[in-house]
Amino acid sequence: MxxxxxxxxxxxxxxxxxxxxxxxxxxxxxxxxxxxxxxxxxxxxxxxxxxxxxxxxxxxxxxxxxxxxxxxxxxxxxxxxxxxxxxxxxxxxxxxxxxxxxxxxxxxxxxxxxxxxxxxxxxxxxxxxxxxxxxxxxxxxxxxxxxxxxRLNNVVLIYQDAQLNVDALVTVDRATFSGDFGAAKYLLETEANLRVDYIDQGGYRYLDGKEFTLESVTAIDHALGGYEFSPLRITSGDLTLETTGFVTPTEDGLTTALNISSTSGNLADVLQLLPPSYTGSLADWETRGRLSLSTAVNGAWTRSTYPRIDGKLEFTDGRLDSPRMNVGARNIDLAATFAYVNGPRGGVQTLAVERLTGTFSGEPFDLKLRLEDLEDPRITFAADGSLPLATLPAMLGEGAVSRSDGVMHFRDVTLSGYYRDMVDARRMGRVSSAGTIRLVDGEFTVNDKVLFLPSGELKLLDNAVEVTDLAFAMEETRAVLSGRATNLIPVLFADSLNSRDAALEFTATLSGTVIDVGELLALSGPAEEAAPTAIPAETTRRVRLTDLLDGRFEAEVEAWTWDEMHGENFRGQLICTPGQLTLRGLTEAMAGAFRLDATTYFRETNRVDARITASKVDAEEFFYQSGNFGQEVLTADHLKGELNARILLELAFDDRGEIDYDRLHVLAGLEILDGELRDFPMLENFAFALKSGDLERVRFTHLANYFEISKRTIYIPAMLIRSSAINLTLSGRHTFDQELEYYVKVNAGQVIANKISRHDRALEVLPALNGLFNLYYTIRGPLESYVVDSDKRAVKADFIRSEALRNRIKQALDLRFQQPIELLPPVDDEDIAID
Known part of the structure; x- marks a missing residue:
């Protein structure tokens, strides 16, 4: 109970x-x-x-x-x-x-x-x-x-401070706060795990996607409006920063009196805390060694002012490795200082790498760097020693150069001046530089193409650089470059959009045993979208190598190739202007001679405009090496003879680097001497219409006409063909998709008349001058099922239209070649008169 x-x-x-x-x-x-x-x-x-x-x-x-x-x-x-x-x-x-x-x-x-x-x-x-x-x-x-x-669990914090020009996004995974929140003065104990998605300040992005743990004991005084850290510990990776001191809000921002120190972590952890625009790809490096950091931050932080920073960073017995290369630095000894110093314009913040020594793959180096006044930095740089080229991809970050090898030797290299002058070619006269850089067994993979630089020397002379016997080679290219250039430093410092229009101005000589033009063009690579900036910006086309060149090569090349084309003994110039390359000169090719004036434009998609003069060229080789100009009507398989030509070529490429035949445009005046047409489908079509079997091989002494290729169609003005088998006049058009539209007048002699007597009586037979017969045919439709009709009016009407086409092509050629071009007499009046 x-x-x-x-x-x-x-x-x-x-x-x-x-x-x-x-x-x-x-x-x-x-x-x-x-x-x-x-x-x-x-x-x-x-x-x-x-x-x-x-x-x-x-x-x-x-x-x-x-x-x-x-x-x-x-x-x-x-x-x-x-x-x-x-x-x-x-x-x-x-x-x-x-x-x-x-x-x-x-x-x-x-x-x-x-x-x-x-x-x-x-x-x-x-x-x-x-x-x-x-x-x-x-x-x-x-x-x-x-x-x-x-307690906060999974809370997103958005912080925007217009006074300090700060914009931050932080995700608090877990945070606990304890203290007597209602008191005027109390101690706040904090523990938190958080991820800083970004902190944007003054146009720079900090701590992009970094994770932290935070522990602090903070004395809060609501009456005075101040916060005292005793201490605040922030841990990221192996690095723990311990902060003590005061932060006091003011009407304009904050007043700071802080001391920050650390004896843990690695140099890589420190680099990851800096803006990517300062560190580049160095933030991706892996480091090991002894780190010591001590810093004092004092003064007002407002929209227009920053606190003064005085401190020292030491990294000794260090090693650096990069995920982008298989070579690292050893025996690193780094001493860097941050100092707020007085100057003629007041106090300025400075950063100095007083000592950076070590070895890369056994090659010693010694670097010094000083940035005085971070608001308007004056740079003083000095380097001696050697640098394995394998380190360049890791230093340059993601870009055109994906791999490199060899050694770059520095001797007494110095650079001094304001950064604002170094990025502006018009102000580079205020910058001084000196020293010698020598390449040994250099090898670079640029836009997936391997470029060899086995030897060469560069001398820095303020804004000029002299290049002596810089040998370069690719899979099919062997050449040597010597010359003088200016504005190298503004080009090296150019941003990804080349917003200041930096360009390397140069005069140089280029001599080679063989040059593959396609290989050199491939080094420029396709156009790229701009990488995200600190604060997201509109996507813009990235600058390419060809946007940074402005100069001329005097070139002598024993042999050259470009796709299927090849020649020898080129003498001329390669003229570079930002975004384009012009090739002018004389060369022997295809058993004849060529005069070239071709410009390649490098934009979102590449385009070539060429003016070509051919003399005594093998016609079969000309059509073969030119890829039959992208058409299949008249090809190298159909033609023999000696060719003279004037050609205007507009060749466009798509974003994959393939020829865009929809935008291909060709204007040409051609003449072929002592030639032969073999198995030419167009003449075989006529043979079918005439019941003739003698047109499979047709010899002629002179064949001449103007042509146009546009919108995937070859246009043929009226032309007279005098041959061993037949004399005829024709005009028409033939598409790349094998759609035919021909207009033909046949002047039949006695031998042809005998064959015509057996022709289909449904086709009209008309008398011609001088006792000859004229046959007028139209041939239309797909190649597999074309239709042949007798139509005198249609033929003569097209001859009239084609005369205008012929004159337009001729005038365009005369204008571009700056001389009249005469290939053949006008079409006879009898051809264009309508009975």
């Missing part, structure tokens, strides 16, 4: 809180909501709330779902799927006491304008009230805020 009574009392004590929560949970939760409204004095929207005992035992949890809190400027200060207020169990039977806050799956937006106003200045705003359930605020005064802890 006593046991039963004891069990009943025990059950009553256990079940009583649950019964109270069930009976009074709604009113308690409502009082919490009302108290929040009164306390924050802003608009709070809550979709649903309830009270739970089990979820936060031994505390009660006033769970608020779908919470939105408006900021003092009307923006959304907080959005959270779940906000929970932790209550003492005594809140069930007496005064409601809020002792903790939990925010989960939310977004917190903190804004500060140029005048220092924030969106979390909530005092002075009248509460809109509870949107979930209407009712008065009776009982709200009975709620006590005595929060001593707060």
């Amino acid at each position: 006593r046991f039963a009574k004891f069990l009943g009392i025990l059950l009553l004590l256990v079940l009583l809180p649950f019964a109270v929560v069930e009976l009074f949970g709604g009113p308690i939760a409502r009082q919490v909501v009302q108290a929040l409204n009164r306390r924050l004095q802003t608009e709070i929207v809550i979709e649903h709330y309830d009270l739970s005992l089990l979820r936060a035992f031994p505390y009660l949890a006033a769970d608020l779902r779908g919470v939105t809190v408006a900021g003092s400027d009307g923006s959304r200060l907080l959005e959270a799927d779940h906000l929970s207020c932790m209550l003492n169990l005594g809140s069930l039977f007496g005064k409601i006491r809020i002792s903790g806050i939990l925010v989960e799956d939310g977004k917190l937006q903190l804004f500060t304008d140029r005048d220092g106003n924030t969106n979390y200045q909530l005092a002075g705003y009248t509460s809109v009230g509870d949107r979930a359930e209407e009712g008065g605020d009776a009982g709200a005064e009975g709620v006590e805020f005595a929060a001593e802890r707060a």
Whole structure:
């Protein structure tokens, strides 16, 4: 009996809180909501709330779902799927006491304008009230805020400060805060795991996607408005930074008095904290060694001013390796200082690499660098020693050069001047440079093409560089380059868009045993989209190598190739201007001679405009090596003879580097002497129409005409063919898709007349001058099923139209070649008269 009574009392004590929560949970939760409204004095929207005992035992949890809190400027200060207020169990039977806050799956937006106003200045705003359930605020005064802890889980923090010009996005995976939040002075203890998606400040991006853990003890004084760290520890990777000192908000920003130190981690961890625009691909390097860092940050941080930084970074007994190469640096000894020094214009921030020594693959190097006044940096650089070229891809980052090998020797290399002058070719006269760079067994993979630089020497002479016997080779190319160039430094410092229009101006001689033009053009590579900048910008075409060249090569080449074309004894010039390359000269090729004037334009897609004069060239080889100009009507298989020609060629390429035949345009005047047409489909078509079998091989002494290729069609003005088998005049067009449209007049002699006598009587036979017969035919339709008709008016009408085409082509050739071109007399009046 006593046991039963004891069990009943025990059950009553256990079940009583649950019964109270069930009976009074709604009113308690409502009082919490009302108290929040009164306390924050802003608009709070809550979709649903309830009270739970089990979820936060031994505390009660006033769970608020779908919470939105408006900021003092009307923006959304907080959005959270779940906000929970932790209550003492005594809140069930007496005064409601809020002792903790939990925010989960939310977004917190903190804004500060140029005048220092924030969106979390909530005092002075009248509460809109509870949107979930209407009712008065009776009982709200009975709620006590005595929060001593707060927790954030999966909360995105957006911070924008117009005073400090800062824009940040941080994801708080987990954070806990504890302290007497209601006191005027208290210690705040913090532990957090967070990911900094980005921090943009002053046009630079910091901490892009970096993860951190944070531990701090912070003394907060609301009366003075200050924060004292004692200490604040931030850990990223193996690096732990310990910060002590004060931060005090002001009307314009912050006042800082901080000391930062570390004796853990590696140099790579420090590099990852700097903006990528400062470190480039160095942030990807892996390092090992002893690191020591000590820094003092003092002064005001506002939109227009930055605190002074004084400190020292040492990295000794170090090693550097890169995921982009299989060679690393050893015995690294680095000493860098940050100093705020007085100058004629006041104090300036400086950064100096006082010592950087070590070895790359056993090759020693010694570098020094000083940047004075980071706002307007004056650079002083010195280098001696050797650098394996295998390190370049890792230093240059992602780009055209994906692999390199060999050694670059530096001797007394110096560079001194303002950075603003180094990036502007018009101001490079103010920059001094000197020293010698020598290449040994250089090998580079540029846009997937291997370029060999086995030897050569470069001398720096302020804004000039002299190149002596720089040998270069590719799979099919062997040549030597010597010359003088200016503006090398602005080109090296050019950004990915070449926004300052830097160009390497040069005069040089190029001599070679063989040059493959296609290989050299491939070094430029396809156009690329710009990489993302610190603050996202509109996508723009990246600069290419050919955008950076402005000069002339005097070239002598024993042999050259370009796709199927090849020749020898080229003498001429290669003229580079930003975005284009012009080739002018004389060469022997295809058993004859050529005069070339061709310009390649490098833009989103490449394009070639060429002016070609051919003399005594083998016609079969000319058509074969030229790829039959992209057409299949008259090809190298059909033709023999000695060719003279004037050709205007507009050749376009698509984004894959293939010829775009839809944009191919050719104007040409051709004459072939002592030639032969073999198995020419067009003449075979005529043979079918004439019941003649003698046109499979036709010899002629002179064949001449103008042609145009446009929109995948070859256009043929009226032309006279005098041959061993037949004399005829024809005009027409033939598409690359084998659609025919020919107009033919046959002047039949006695031998042809005998064959015509056996021709289909349905075709009209007309008398001709001088006792000859003239036959007028149209041939139309697909090659496989064309139709032959007798139509004198159609033939003569097309001869008239083709005379205009012939004149237009001739005038274009005369204009571009700056001389009249006469290939053959005009079409006879009898041909264009209509009976």
